[in-house]
Amino acid sequence: MQIIGVRTPLIKPGDDIVNMLCGSLNENEIFLRDGDVLVLAESAVATAEGRMVDLSTVIPSKEAEELAGKYCVDSREMELVLCECDDIIGGVPGAALTITKGTLSPNAGIDGSNAPEGHVVLLPENAQKSAAKIRAGMEEFCCCHLGVIIGDSRTQPLRLGCVGMALGTSGIVPVEDARGSKDLFGKPLNITRKAVADNLVSAAQLLMGEADECIPCVLIRGAPVKMVKGSQEMPIFTPEECMYYSNIKQK
Amino acid sequence: MQIIGVRTPLIKPGDDIVNMLCGSLNENEIFLRDGDVLVLAESAVATAEGRMVDLSTVIPSKEAEELAGKYCVDSREMELVLCECDDIIGGVPGAALTITKGTLSPNAGIDGSNAPEGHVVLLPENAQKSAAKIRAGMEEFCCCHLGVIIGDSRTQPLRLGCVGMALGTSGIVPVEDARGSKDLFGKPLNITRKAVADNLVSAAQLLMGEADECIPCVLIRGAPVKMVKGSQEMPIFTPEECMYYSNIKQK
Numbered sequence: 001m002q003i004i005g006v007r008t009p010l011i012k013p014g015d016d017i018v019n020m021l022c023g024s025l026n027e028n029e030i031f032l033r034d035g036d037v038l039v040l041a042e043s044a045v046a047t048a049e050g051r052m053v054d055l056s057t058v059i060p061s062k063e064a065e066e067l068a069g070k071y072c073v074d075s076r077e078m079e080l081v082l083c084e085c086d087d088i089i090g091g092v093p094g095a096a097l098t099i100t101k102g103t104l105s106p107n108a109g110i111d112g113s114n115a116p117e118g119h120v121v122l123l124p125e126n127a128q129k130s131a132a133k134i135r136a137g138m139e140e141f142c143c144c145h146l147g148v149i150i151g152d153s154r155t156q157p158l159r160l161g162c163v164g165m166a167l168g169t170s171g172i173v174p175v176e177d178a179r180g181s182k183d184l185f186g187k188p189l190n191i192t193r194k195a196v197a198d199n200l201v202s203a204a205q206l207l208m209g210e211a212d213e214c215i216p217c218v219l220i221r222g223a224p225v226k227m228v229k230g231s232q233e234m235p236i237f238t239p240e241e242c243m244y245y246s247n248i249k250q251k
Numbered sequence: 252m253q254i255i256g257v258r259t260p261l262i263k264p265g266d267d268i269v270n271m272l273c274g275s276l277n278e279n280e281i282f283l284r285d286g287d288v289l290v291l292a293e294s295a296v297a298t299a300e301g302r303m304v305d306l307s308t309v310i311p312s313k314e315a316e317e318l319a320g321k322y323c324v325d326s327r328e329m330e331l332v333l334c335e336c337d338d339i340i341g342g343v344p345g346a347a348l349t350i351t352k353g354t355l356s357p358n359a360g361i362d363g364s365n366a367p368e369g370h371v372v373l374l375p376e377n378a379q380k381s382a383a384k385i386r387a388g389m390e391e392f393c394c395c396h397l398g399v400i401i402g403d404s405r406t407q408p409l410r411l412g413c414v415g416m417a418l419g420t421s422g423i424v425p426v427e428d429a430r431g432s433k434d435l436f437g438k439p440l441n442i443t444r445k446a447v448a449d450n451l452v453s454a455a456q457l458l459m460g461e462a463d464e465c466i467p468c469v470l471i472r473g474a475p476v477k478m479v480k481g482s483q484e485m486p487i488f489t490p491e492e493c494m495y496y497s498n499i500k501q502k
Contacts, residue, residue: 001458003252010435092494103409106494113434156407156416157495158355160486161426161446163414163453165407175412183364184261184465194456195412202414202453205445206474207252214435223457235411243343243357244408 005207006217017048018137021217037147037220039204042167043114043121044216045130045150051122052115071096077120084108084122102236127168132231135170145227147172151201164201173226174234196225256458257468268299269388272468288398288471290455293418294365294372295467296381296401302373303366322347328371335359335373353487375401378419383482386421396478398423402452415452424477425485447476
């Protein structure tokens with residue numbers, strides 16, 4: 001299995017990300033093959049899709065002002081958090097802890113990093129659609145069957161540091177069901193599902209970094225991934241089904 | 252960056268894991284180099300270290316019997332969970348949700364998969380020490396500077412499927428501090444730490460799988476990892492510092 005970072009010029013609102021990637025791949029003489037998986041940083045995809053917001057254009061509501069004070073967040077950014085998230089379940093200084101598009105994320109995934117001063121970038125509106133669109137464009141360019149993942153970085157409970165998380169995928173099975181497999185002793189397996197897409201994003205994060213690397217795309221070649229023709233929805237736990245969530249209640 | 256699975260014979264209690272790995276590497280003509288990182292499955296390391304327990308030798312306490320009934324777990328296994336964990340914070344049918352060695356884990360990381368019928372495998376007693384010992388042995392064998400990680404798989408809140416998590420490391424910086432780095436626009440970064448060791452384990456999990464693959468070791472070559480001479484402790488959040496944990500309370 002090989003993991004290769006693809007450097008691009010800085011991606012700006014309105015850029016055609018497929019064109020830019022094709023240019024960078026050509027320049028680096030990287031030729032895509034059947035089964036290759038491209039992991040794209042959500043911030044680059046969202047920026048190209050016009051999800052960058054100039055904070056000076058946002059007028060915070062009273063609720064946003066209150067929450068902004070409580071969690072020490074810019075009140076205009078908090079207004080965007082309220083618009084983007086499904087639910088706010090708490091917070092710490094600097095971040096409201098939200099459920100956004102079904103997953104836990106600080107400040108609804110809104111980030112001021114890698115945006116010009118006074119601007120923030122929202123998550124892609126529909127990462128599944130973004131993945132499908134980029135995959136279609138890239139497959140046309142390279143004439144082979146690819147997987148595409150839109151990846152983000154998140155922290156885990158009681159762990160320090162960011163790991164990878166897939167927001168949307170196309171062309172691959174994002175979570176593989178290992179139920180029915182046998183263990184080393186021929187017994188049915190207890191552990192049941194593999195978060196393949198999340199693991200691919202974590203592998204890609206090693207090369208993407210978080211700072212000024214300008215590597216918004218990572219090519220993963222030779223990963224034992226199940227390819228599919230269309231796009232499979234990311235399966236998501238409801239709070240009631242989740243082992244962690246079902247054992248907690250909000251303060 | 253390259254990721255290579257290393258197949259070994261089935262690892263049994265008392266086996267010398269360094270010897271077995273060296274044999275497998277030789278057989279496959281894989282020659283280790285400076286900066287290579289070996290990710291080892293905790294179940295293999297724990298088994299070799301004699302952490303396999305015959306459940307018929309365990310006498311459950313009254314507390315274990317009660318919790319076993321509550322969470323539908325074998326009462327002898329629950330006795331082991333009570334011995335191994337720091338705290339039980341809840342549970343679902345089939346698993347008590349515990350904090351063990353500082354991290355969230357179902358059933359204190361005790362697993363009946365990949366153990367003979369009627370047996371379970373506890374986590375390595377001290378994964379940092381295991382990593383340091385294996386690294387010393389492997390470095391003697393290959394005469395170069397390596398990183399070693401003992402890896403496990405865990406689920407994340409509101410996500411389906413297992414991802415990688417590092418229990419202990421040696422020779423590498425497990426969590427890199429990116430504070431002070433600049434973003435694409437030259438502003439200081441908001442996101443601050445990279446869980447490099449967890450991401451390396453997630454990358455390795457893609458090749459390890461969860462079932463009868465017999466790939467307890469994965470070699471990662473060319474990862475941009477910071478090497479160190481000794482072993483750095485895995486930094487761990489206290490529940491109070493954790494964004495998720497500080498916002499919840501137990502039922």
